[in-house]
Amino acid sequence: MDQSNAAPAVVIAVCVLLATSLIGLCVNRVYFSPVAHVPGPLLAKVSYWYEFYYDVVQRGQYVFKIKKLHEYYGPIVRINPAEVHIADPDFYNVIYAAGSGGSTREEQKPAQKRDKWSWFTRQFGLPLSTFATADHDTHRLRREALEPGFRKEKVASLQSLIEDVVRKLLDRFDEFQMLGDALPISLAFAALMNADIVEQYTLGQNDKRVLARDFEPSLHDAAVVRSFRGHLIKQFPSIWWLTRFIPDDVTIMVNRSMASHVKLQRDMKAQIELIHRQGGSNSNSSSSTGNKSSPSPPQTIFHSILSSSDLPSTEKSPSRLYQDGLATIMLGTLPTATALSVTLFHLLSQPELLRRLKTELLVAIPSANLQRIPPLSVLEQLPFLSACVREGLRLSNGGMNTTRSQRIDPQNAVVFVDRWKNEGKRYVMPPGTPMSMTGMLVHLDEKVFPDPARFEPQRWLENSTTAATALAGGGRRDGGGARVAALEEYLVPFSQGPRQCLGQHLALASIYTTLAMIFRVYGSSETGKMKGDRGCLELFETEYARDVEIVGDGVIAPLRSRDSRGIRIKVK
Structure with missing residues (x-):
């Protein structure tokens, strides 16, 4: 082969190989990922650069973008190639405390192991700290x-x-x-x-x-x-x-x-x-x-x-x-x-x-x-x-x-039931799936905290009507102390x-x-x-x-x- 044509041929071959690999990666993340069934924007499914744009280029705006994604897709959204974000206040304890098996507190199983996601914790540069420890058993020790x-x-x-x-x-x-x-x-x-x-x-x-x-x-x-x-x-x-x-x-x-x-x-x-x-x-x-x-x-x-x-x-x-x-x-x-x-x-x-x-x-x-x-x-x-x-x-x-602080169940599938947009639809996250919620979105959820941006200490008092109004939809019409205790969850x-x-x-x-x-x-x-x-x-x-x-x-x-x-x- 003429050496003058060899170099361009190698470059073309490398470009074709890279393009094929990139296309294969995107196809795999969109259609064959363990969470491929979870809705979300295409760019978020194929690349972490979607999150990079909102948090680095736009200075910490991904939390607000996630809120908009939930308004469009519903209470469960895939926000990057691996992570699933949920916006249902009743599911918080499932992800962070009580393990798998239900979309409400009443359906929860006994506590399960919870790992952290090392992709998230590495940002602190403290991999040996208790806070950033990914493995459940090592963290407990x-x-x-x-x-x-x-x-x-x-x-x-x-x-x-x-x-x-x-x-x-x-x-x-x-x-x-x-x-x-x-x-x-x-x-x-x-x-x-x-x-x-x-x-x-x-x-x-x-x-x-x-x-x-x-x-x-x-x-x-x-x-x-x-x-x-x-x-x-x-x-x-x-x-x-x-x-x-x-x-x-x-x-x-x-x-x-x-x-x-x-x-x-x-x-x-x-x-x-x-x-x-x-x-x-x-x-x-x-x-x-x-x-x-x-x-x-x-x-x-x-x-x-x-x-x-x-x-x-x-x-x-x-x-x-x-x-x-x-x-x-x-x-x-x-x-x-x-x-x-x-x-x-x-x-x-x-x-x-x-x-x-x-x-x-x-x-x-x-x-x-x-x-x-x-x-x-x-x-x-x-x-x-x-x-x-x-x-x-x-x-x-x-x-x-x-x-977001993600949690991973390393042993069990976690089931989420959509009670808002597609009522009754079940989403099964296999073991190893990073799942997350955002505390601020829970604190500003108007279904739980009416007029959420207002500083209103009265909502935490036993004679408050705010707590009663917020929780009435869930059937919690018991006494004032019980209402406040429920709100504290x-x-x-x-x-x-x-x-x-x-x-x-x-x-x-x-x-x-x-x-x-x-x-x-x-x-x-x-x-x-x-x-x-x-x-x-x-x-x-x-x-x-x-x-x-x-x-x-x-x-x-x-x-x-x-x-x-x-x-x-x-x-x-």
């Missing part, structure tokens, strides 16, 4: 080692830690009141949760960011960037591998907001190395080296892991401890801070609700010096405070509620089942205590001054559409408008 430090009774015993940090924040309120400056409450709550509660509670260290002049926003900003970057990492996981070779100094030079994050990582690694040298001991005696001047660090989640007799030594490596620590910080900061910020915004926007809350707190906390706060068990029983907390969690949608800020948020008790304790202490001594100009009030809080240059409304999926925390400077207040 790792989680059991962490659970003692996050149990409700353990969190309740450390309520004084939260109270002390909130008192420091209130001192900053006094400072901003004296200066007349706007207080960036979103950043203040992030500092409160990150350095002064989560880091202290889980890592035994405290950078006192609440005391920083500007609440040190760099760590908050870095967490937001790292979280949103996950959309890109899902498609190109090698990016995480490449970033490991970038020196810390270069990272800081390129992005100054990463300085605090880099410091946190260094401090955590040093903490882990110290604990490892001491063999996981937490005594205040000298270390095993005999150095009496080297005190042991305070109890941390790392001690819980190292002291577990069920974990093999491979599960106690410094690299795995580091990834669990980083995941705890990452997941424990933004969601809770977001819930606090959103709840505060709505209470200041509706003075009649704030007045009612303050009236309740005035009775529960008679002393305005805040030195004797009722225990958490008492705060949780305050009806209106609890209603505000629930409603704030529902509307803030932090903690990955704007994104659809409140999923921490997910459900064996993989629900490990730190939910710490998050709730922080939210209850912070809101109770702030609004016991601060009202607004519309509520009027009550006994013991230090002053008033007013929203400053804060708009719902710009600073509060969710405009995209940021993975761990929802995205706001690019123009948002966060929720800000004036203390008067």
